[in-house]
Structures are given as C-alpha cells and as structure tokens.
Amino acid sequence: MYDIERYLTIRSAYGASVAPDGTVAFLLDTTGVAQVWTLGEPGAWPEQRTFYDEPVSFVGASPERTEFVFGMDEGGNERTQLHRLDADGTVTDLTATPDAKHRWGGWSHGGGQFAFASNRRDEAVFDIYVQARDGTGTDADRVYEGDGWLSVGGWSPDDSRLVVTEAHWSFDQDVYVLDVETGHLEHLTPHEGDVRYLSAGWGPHGEALYLVTDAGADTLYLARLDAETGKLETVREGGDWNVDGVALDPDTGLLVYSRNVEGYTELTAGRLTGALTVEEFGPLDLPGDVAGGVSFGPGGERFALSASGRTANTNVHVVDVESLREAGETATAETATRWTNASTAGIPPESFVEPDLVRYETFDGREIPAFFSVPENADVGETPVIVDIHGGPESQRRPSFSGLTQYLLSRGYAVFEPNVRGSTGYGRTYTHLDNVEKRMDAVKDVGAALDWLAAHPAVDPDRFVAKGGSYGGFVVLAALTEFPERWAAGVDSVGIANFVTFLENTGPWRRELREAEYGSLAEDREFLERISPINNIEHIEAPLFVLHGANDPRVPLPEAEQVAEEARDRGVPVRKLVFEDEGHGISKLENRIEAYSQVVDFLDEYV
Numbered sequence: 067m068y069d070i071e072r073y074l075t076i077r078s079a080y081g082a083s084v085a086p087d088g089t090v091a092f093l094l095d096t097t098g099v100a101q102v103w104t105l106g107e108p109g110a111w112p113e114q115r116t117f118y119d120e121p122v123s124f125v126g127a128s129p130e131r132t133e134f135v136f137g138m139d140e141g142g143n144e145r146t147q148l149h150r151l152d153a154d155g156t157v158t159d160l161t162a163t164p165d166a167k168h169r170w171g172g173w174s175h176g177g178g179q180f181a182f183a184s185n186r187r188d189e190a191v192f193d194i195y196v197q198a199r200d201g202t203g204t205d206a207d208r209v210y211e212g213d214g215w216l217s218v219g220g221w222s223p224d225d226s227r228l229v230v231t232e233a234h235w236s237f238d239q240d241v242y243v244l245d246v247e248t249g250h251l252e253h254l255t256p257h258e259g260d261v262r263y264l265s266a267g268w269g270p271h272g273e274a275l276y277l278v279t280d281a282g283a284d285t286l287y288l289a290r291l292d293a294e295t296g297k298l299e300t301v302r303e304g305g306d307w308n309v310d311g312v313a314l315d316p317d318t319g320l321l322v323y324s325r326n327v328e329g330y331t332e333l334t335a336g337r338l339t340g341a342l343t344v345e346e347f348g349p350l351d352l353p354g355d356v357a358g359g360v361s362f363g364p365g366g367e368r369f370a371l372s373a374s375g376r377t378a379n380t381n382v383h384v385v386d387v388e389s390l391r392e393a394g395e396t397a398t399a400e401t402a403t404r405w406t407n408a409s410t411a412g413i414p415p416e417s418f419v420e421p422d423l424v425r426y427e428t429f430d431g432r433e434i435p436a437f438f439s440v441p442e443n444a445d446v447g448e449t450p451v452i453v454d455i456h457g458g459p460e461s462q463r464r465p466s467f468s469g470l471t472q473y474l475l476s477r478g479y480a481v482f483e484p485n486v487r488g489s490t491g492y493g494r495t496y497t498h499l500d501n502v503e504k505r506m507d508a509v510k511d512v513g514a515a516l517d518w519l520a521a522h523p524a525v526d527p528d529r530f531v532a533k534g535g536s537y538g539g540f541v542v543l544a545a546l547t548e549f550p551e552r553w554a555a556g557v558d559s560v561g562i563a564n565f566v567t568f569l570e571n572t573g574p575w576r577r578e579l580r581e582a583e584y585g586s587l588a589e590d591r592e593f594l595e596r597i598s599p600i601n602n603i604e605h606i607e608a609p610l611f612v613l614h615g616a617n618d619p620r621v622p623l624p625e626a627e628q629v630a631e632e633a634r635d636r637g638v639p640v641r642k643l644v645f646e647d648e649g650h651g652i653s654k655l656e657n658r659i660e661a662y663s664q665v666v667d668f669l670d671e672y673v
Contacts (some may be wrong), residue, residue: 067476067477068411068412068413068473068476070470070473070659070662070663070666071659071663072411072412072413073411073413073469073470073472073473073476074469074470074473074655074658074659074662075409075411075469075655076379076408076409076410076411076413076467076469076472077094077095077096077379077408077409077410077411078093078094078095078100078374078379078380078381078408078467079092079093079094079103079372079380079381079382079406079408080092080093080359080372080374080380080381080382081093081100081124081125081359081372082359082361082370082371082372082382082384082405083125083126083127083134083361083370084127084361084362084363084364084368084369084370084384085127085128085131085132085133085134086127086128086129086130086131086132086364087132087364088106088363088364089104089105089106089127089132090104090105090106090370090382090384090405091103091104091115091125091127091134092104092105092125092370092372092382092406093122093124093125094112094114094406094408095121095655096114096408096409097114097117098654098655098656099118099119099120099121099122099653099654099655100121100122100123101114101115101116101117101118101121101122102114102115102116102122102125102134102136102151103115105405105406107405108384108403108404108405109404109405109407112406115134115151115155116136116151116157118138119654120138120139120140120141121138121653121654122136122137122138123136123137123138123139123146124136124137124170125151126170126172126173127361128173128177128199129173129174129175129176129177130176130177130178131153131177132153133150133151133152133153134150134151135148135149135150135151135160135170135173135180136148136149136151137149137168137170139649140164141616141617141646141647141648141649142615142617142618142647142648142649142650142651142653143617143619143649144167144573144619144620144649144650145164145165145166145167145168145619146167146168146169147159147160147161147162147163147164147168148160148161148168148170148180148182150199158200158202159202159203160180160197160201160202160203161182161184161203161206162202162203162204163184163186163203166184166185166186166189167184167185167192167575168182168183168184169182169183169184169192169217169218170182170218171183171194171217171218171219171220171228172218172219172220172221173221174221174225175221175223175224175225176225177199178198178199179196179197179198179199179225180196180197180199181194181195181196181197181218181221181228182194182195182197182206182218183195183212183216183217183218184206185575187208187211189573189574189575190574190575190577190578191212191213191214191215191216191575192212192214192215192216192217192575193208193210193211193212193216194208194209194210194212194216194218194228194230194244195207195208195209196209196246209228209244209246209249210230210244210249210251212232214232214233214234214578215232215233215234215575215578215579216230216231216232217230217231217233218230218231219231219265219266219267219275220267220268221268222243222268222272222293223268223270223271223272223316223317224272225246226245226246226247227243227244227245227246227272227293228243228244228246229241229242229243229244229266229267229268229275230242230243230244230251231263231266233579234260234578234579234582235260235578235579235580235582235583236458236460236579236583237260237262237460237494237497237498238259238260238261238262238582239255239261239262239263239264240253240254240255240256240257240263241254241255241263241266241275241277241291242254243275243293253296254275254291254292254293254296255281255291255296255298256296257281260494260498261279261280261281262278262279262280262286263277263278263279263281263291264277264278264279264286264310264311265277265278265311265312265313266291267312267313267314267316268293268314268316269290269314269316269319269338270316270317270318270319270338271316272293272316273292273293273294273341274290274291274292274293274341275290275291275293276288276289276290276291276301276312276314276321277289277291277312278304278308278309278310278311278312278323279298280494281298283304283494284493284494284495285304285305285306285307285308285309285493285494286304286308286309286310287300287301287302287303287304287309288300288301288302288304288309288312288323289301290341290342299341299342300342301342301344302323302344304325306493307325307326307327307328307491308325308326308490308491308493309323309324309325310324310325310326310491311323311324311358312324313360313361313362313369314338315362315366315369317365317366318337318362318365318366319337319338319339319366320335320336320337320362320366320369320387321335321336321337321338321344322334322335322336322350322360322369322371324357324358326462326464326491328423328435328491329355329356329423329435329437329462329463329464329465329485329491330355330356330464330465331352331355331356331357331358332349333349333350333352333357333371334346334347334348334349334350335347335348335350335369335385335387335390347387347390347391347393348390348393350385350390350401350402351401351402352371352373352383352402353373353375353378353381353383353404354373354374354375354378354380354466354467355374355375355376355464355465355466356373356374356375356464356465356466357371357372357373357374358371358372359371359372363384366387367386367387367388368384368385368386368387369384369385369387370382370383370384370385370405371383371385371402373402374466374467375465375466375467376418376419376420376421376439376465376466376467376468376471376472377415377416377418377419377420377467378415378467379408379410379415379467379469380408380466380467381404381405381406381407381408382404382405382406383402383403383404383405384402384403384405385401385402385403386401386403389401413472417472417476418472419439419440419441419442419472419475420439420465421437421438421439421465421481421483422437422438422439422440423435423436423437424436424437424438426484426514426515426517426518427514427518428487428510428511428514429507429510429511429513429514430507432487434484434485434486434487434511434514434515435484435485435492436463436482436483436484436485436515437463437465437481437482437483438480438481438482438483439471439475439480439481439482439483440475440480440524441475441476441478441479441480444478444480444524445524446523446524447523447524447525447526448524448526449478449479449480449524449525449526449529450478450479450480450526450529450530450531450554450669450673451479451480451481451482451519451525451526451529451530451531452474452479452480452481452482452531452533452669453482453483453484453512453515453516453519453530453531453532453533453545454471454481454482454483454533454534454538455483455484455486455512455532455533455534455538455541455542456483456485456489456534456535456537456538457534457535457536457537457538457539458488458489458490458536458537458538459486459488459489459500459508459537459583460488460489460490460497460583461489461490461537462485462489462490462491463483463484463485463489464491470662473662473666474666477666479531479669480524480525482515482519484511484512484515486500486508486511486512486541487499487500487504487507487508487511488500488501488508501583502583502584502585502590502593503585503593505584505585505597506544506548506597508541509541509544509545509548510548512532512541512545512549513545513548513549513552516530516549516552527552528554529554529673530552530553530554531553531554531555531556531557531669531673532545532546532553532555532556532557532608533556533557533559534557534558534559534561535559535560535561535651536559536560536561536562536620536621536650536651537561537562538559538561539558539559539560539561539562539621540561540562540563540565540599542556542557542558542561543556543558543561543562543563543599543600543606543629544597544599544602546599546605546606546607546608546610547599547602547603547605547606548605550605550606550607550608551607553607553608554608554609554672554673555608555609555610555611555668555669555672555673556606556608556609556610556611557610557611557613557665557668557669558610558611558612558613558626558629559613559614559651559652560613560614560615560618560620560621560625560626560650560651561612561621561625561626561629562598562621562625563598563599563600563625563626563628563629564595564598564599564600564601564625564628564629565584565585565594565595565597565598566587566591566594566595566598567624567625567628568580568621568622568625569581569584569586569587569594570587571622571624572619572620572621572622573619573620576619576620599629600628600629600632603629603632603633603636604636606633606636606638607638608638608672609638609639609640609641609668609671609672610629610630610633610638610639610640610641611640611641611642611643611664611665611668612626612629612630612640612641612642612643613626613642613643613644613652613661613665614626614642614643614644614645615644615645615647615648615649615650615651615652616644616645616646616647616648617646617647617648617649618648618649618650619649619650620649620650621650623644626642626644627642630642639672641664641668643660643661643664645657645661
C-alpha cells in the first residue's frame with residue numbers, strides 16, 4: 067500500500083497550446099502547482115518555463131511567434147493577471163491591475179494584439195479591452211463598457227470583430243459581435259426564457275459563428291449562427307446527449323466536437339465542406355474516458371488535447387489530422403500520440419479502480435445516474451462508503467482521474483458519486499429540477515442513494531460518509547441535517563452553510579448569476595433561510611470536518627466559520643482547517659497533503 071502523499075503527487079499535464087513552430091506548451095504540476103512547460107516532440111524531456119509558487123491557470127500560444135500568454139492569481143483570489151512569456155524566458159506583466167479580474171479573450175490572428183474582459187471599472191461588471199502585444203497594464207483600450215458578465219470568444223479572421231458572450235447564469239447566455247473600431251455591439255441571439263449558447267467561435271471567412279446551443283431542444287447541439295442576421299441552423303444534433311463543446315480552426319475549417327454520453331467523452335474530428343456540411347474523419351479513440359481542450363497547430367495539420375480516465379492520469383496527446391482522416395472509422399487510440407508522460411508517482415496504473423456506471427431510483431421515481439467504485443476484495447457487508455457530491459450545481463461528476471479517490475479505494479473505502487438532479491449532461495429538464503424552491507429535492511436524491519447503497523452486499527450501512535465541495539458542501543451539510551442518523555461522518559469543503567450570508571458576501575461579479583440559480587435575497591430570503599443548513603444545525607449528529615481557503619471569493623470563509631462554531635457549540639465533534647494561501651479549493655500540493663491527510667485521519671477515527 068502506498069501512502070497518501072504518493073497518490074496526491076500523481077501528476078497531470080493538460081491545457082495544451084500549439085505555437086507556430088510546432089512547440090507544444092502545457093500546464094504540468096510537477097513542482098506541486100501547475101506551471102508552464104514546453105515540448106518540441108513527443109516523449110522528450112519537457113522544459114519548465116515558469117517558476118512561481120502560485121498555480122498558472124492557462125497558457126495560450128501566439129499565432130505568429132514562439133511566445134505565450136499565461137494567467138495567474140494570488141492565493142486563490144481569482145483576480146487573474148495576464149503575463150507574456152517570451153522565447154528567451156522573459157516574463158512581462160501585461161495587465162498589472164491586481165485588484166481586478168482579467169479573462170483571456172485570445173490573440174489577434176496577426177499576433178500584434180489581444181483581447182480580454184475585465185471588471186477594472188466596476189467590480190460587478192465586465193468590460194471588453196484590446197491591448198497591443200507589447201503593451202502593459204495601463205495601455206489597454208476599453209472598446210466596450212458592459213453591464214453584466216461579458217467574455218470574449220476570439221477575433222474574426224480579419225481581426226476587425228470580436229465574438230462576445232454575456233452570461234445571465236449558467237443556463238442562459240447571449241452572443242454578440244463587437245466591431246473593435248466603432249464599439250458597435252450587434253446582438254445575435256435575442257430570445258425568451260433560458261437558452262445556452264456555448265463555445266462560440268468564428269467560422270471561415272468570418273461569415274458565421276459555430277457554437278453549441280439548446281435553443282428549441284432539451285440537449286445541446288452543434289449549430290451555425292450567421293454573424294450578420296443571427297439565423298441559427300443545425301449542423302449536428304445531440305440526440306439524447308449533449309454536444310458539449312466545439313473547437314474550430316477558421317483558417318482551415320478543421321473542427322473537433324464532443325458528445326457527453328453518460329459522462330464519457332465521444333470526440334469527432336472533421337472539416338467544414340460547406341456552411342452546414344462536415345466531412346467527418348470518424349470518432350477519435352483516446353486513452354481514458356474524458357477529453358477536451360483542443361488547440362490547433364499551424365496549417366491545421368494537427369491538434370493537441372488532454373485526456374484522462376479513472377485509471378489514466380491526465381496527459382497531452384497530439385493528433386495528426388491526415389492520419390486520422392485516412393484511418394476513418396478504424397481509428398484507434400494509437401492515432402493520437404501521447405506527448406507528455408506525467409508521472410503516476412511509481413504507483414502501477416493497473417492498481418487503479420474503474421467505476422461502475424449505475425442508476426438508482428429516487429423519491430419521485432426518477433433514475434439518478436452515479437459512478438460507484440468498490441475496492442478489490444471488498445468484504446461482504448463491511449465496506450464503508452464515501453458519498454462524494456460534486457459542486458455547481460450545474461456541473462457533472464465524470465470519470466476523470468483523481469489521486470485522492472484512488473487512495474481512498476486503496477484504504478478500503480468505496481466511493482459513490484451521484485449526479486443528482488441539477489447536474490448537467492442529462493438535458494435541460496433534468497438540470498432545472500432543483501431550481502430555487504426545488505432545491506431540497508437534490509438532497510432527497512442523496513437520501514435515496516443511501517437506500518440503494520444499503521442494499522448492496524458489500525456495503526456497511528452504518529458507515530456512510532458525506533463528502534463534497536462548494537455547492538456539494540451545501541448538500542453535505544443539508545444531508546447531515548435531513549438524515550442525521552444515517553451518517554458516520556461528514557466532510558464539507560468550501561461549502562455553503564447559509565444561503566443568505568453566502569449571497570451577501572460572494573464576489574459582486576457572481577451575485578446575480580448565483581441568485582438566478584438559488585433564489586434572490588429580495589424575493590426568496592425566507593425560503594433561503596429555511597433551507598440553509600446553519601438554521602437546522604441542531605439536527606447534525608455526525609462528526610464534521612470543515613475545510614476552507616481564507617481567500618475564497620466564491621464561498622467566503624465565514625461560511626466555514628459559522629457552521630464549525632455552531633456545530634461545535636451543540637456538541638458535535640468538529641475539525642476545522644483553513645489555509646491562508648488558498649481560495650475556492652485547495653490547489654497547492656503541500657496544502658493538499660496536509661488537508662487530506664487530516665481528513666483521512668478523521669475518517670479513520672470516526673468511520
């Protein structure tokens with residue numbers, strides 16, 4: 067058996083971007099936090115290019131030079147600053163406005179300028195900026211003043227326009243085209259109700275945008291949006307499952323789109339041969355079960371992406387387009403070349419456990435999907451189960467790699483990961499089943515999971531653990547209050563204890579988006595108070611571990627402090643661990659080792 071430090075030092079390589087000379091830049095966490103590394107060929111020894119104590123959030127290659135932009139915040143505060151990394155290693159601070167958030171919008175095709183969205187003017191809204199490649203902080207031109215959550219999706223082929231998306235909440239967006247010179251913003255997607263418009267990017271000649279949307283449908287599909295008229299036309303149907311992303315190279319018409327089938331990625335590559343026609347090269351088979359983050363190389367001859375699975379840690383792969391086209395439907399995993407060799411810390415991958423995809427019936431007769439992992443040689447009736455609940459709630463637990471999950475399995479814990487109502491990936495209707503007044507129905511889904519698990523022959527029904535982060539932390543706390551006698555312990559990471567104080571204190575740029583999901587302070591305060599775990603804390607019986615980052619701008623630290631104090635005052639065994647240099651989650655390796663070592667000790671004591 068390997069200790070927890072070994073499992074947590076299993077590396078991940080991801081977020082690749084291809085430079086004009088074919089160099090692949092990517093993020094790798096060998097030093098304990100993600101930094102920029104580069105490779106010139108597959109399997110070579112990578113070169114580390116950034117050397118910070120804080121994790122780098124993304125890297126993007128220039129289209130004309132072997133240079134990159136990367137993003138980094140401080141202590142998890144999410145106020146990302148943009149930096150340019152030159153070929154000689156020189157780093158230039160491009161934004162130099164540490165009190166503001168900066169969201170990357172892409173290089174111009176000529177490489178002489180770039181775009182981004184930022185809340186410099188007003189913390190609650192985002193404006194659009196354009197800046198010269200060699201400019202610094204105060205040199206950016208504000209080309210549009212926004213009044214909401216704006217982001218930039220890239221430059222038109224002639225560099226005269228930007229695609230701009232406005233998010234009203236996770237399930238409602240609008241798409242615009244911004245004329246950079248005049249500042250005119252053309253609204254392309256007027257609509258009623260909630261409609262998603264995601265992954266919008268320019269097609270060849272700048273005549274249209276290609277994106278995924280659920281306009282008029284329950285699931286996302288691939289569509290063409292005319293950049294002048296706003297006419298929306300279907301390119302590929304999603305069917306029962308979402309087309310959850312598309313990447314398009316406007317210079318060559320090469321595109322890659324993905325379908326999310328029960329959480330597993332199905333990738334298809336092809337080339338536009340007309341406005342709505344695609345010459346598909348066949349499905350792309352990759353090692354692992356979840357893939358994405360496509361970046362096209364020069365001339366569209368290849369593209370890079372990241373792939374992961376429960377038994378395969380995340381690595382960067384590069385696909386030769388001509389080889390894929392020739393292989394067609396006979397394409398295998400070998401069609402993609404693995405470029406990185408992120409270490410498994412000496413732990414044999416064959417020891418990792420694959421989950422089973424299961425469905426269980428909940429209180430209203432619906433079937434709830436879940437991933438269930440059971441340790442090898444589990445003893446009948448003696449296996450404790452960690453019910454691990456994802457955040458969001460507009461998110462989805464997918465079968466990607468987790469060193470912590472594999473460690474828990476090696477220690478004899480089973481892990482059950484339900485995609486309760488409100489999760490994405492199962493259509494619009496399913497995602498809206500937990501909105502506002504239906505919030506506690508998602509918690510009932512967790513209770514139904516306990517009933518299903520109790521009937522499993524390997525499970526000890528007296529040793530259930532509730533574990534989750536962010537919104538999943540709320541579900542943990544709510545489940546501990548709703549079904550107190552059924553839990554042996556709870557682990558709440560950066561969770562919401564009180565919806566009222568959460569909404570009052572969360573980052574101003576997020577409040578409106580979160581109120582659309584949870585309910586508003588003006589209209590739903592009484593309901594929000596009623597369902598907040600802090601107001602039902604007297605029902606908690608199980609020992610509780612509370613984990614948080616002091617700089618969390620999403621779910622601020624008082625959420626952890628109040629629930630830990632109230633539970634402790636009522637005689638509940640409580641452990642609280644706060645990291646002063648973390649935000650919404652624990653990102654630094656030394657902190658992760660400390661945090662989860664303590665969590666495991668806590669579980670060993672009480673479970």
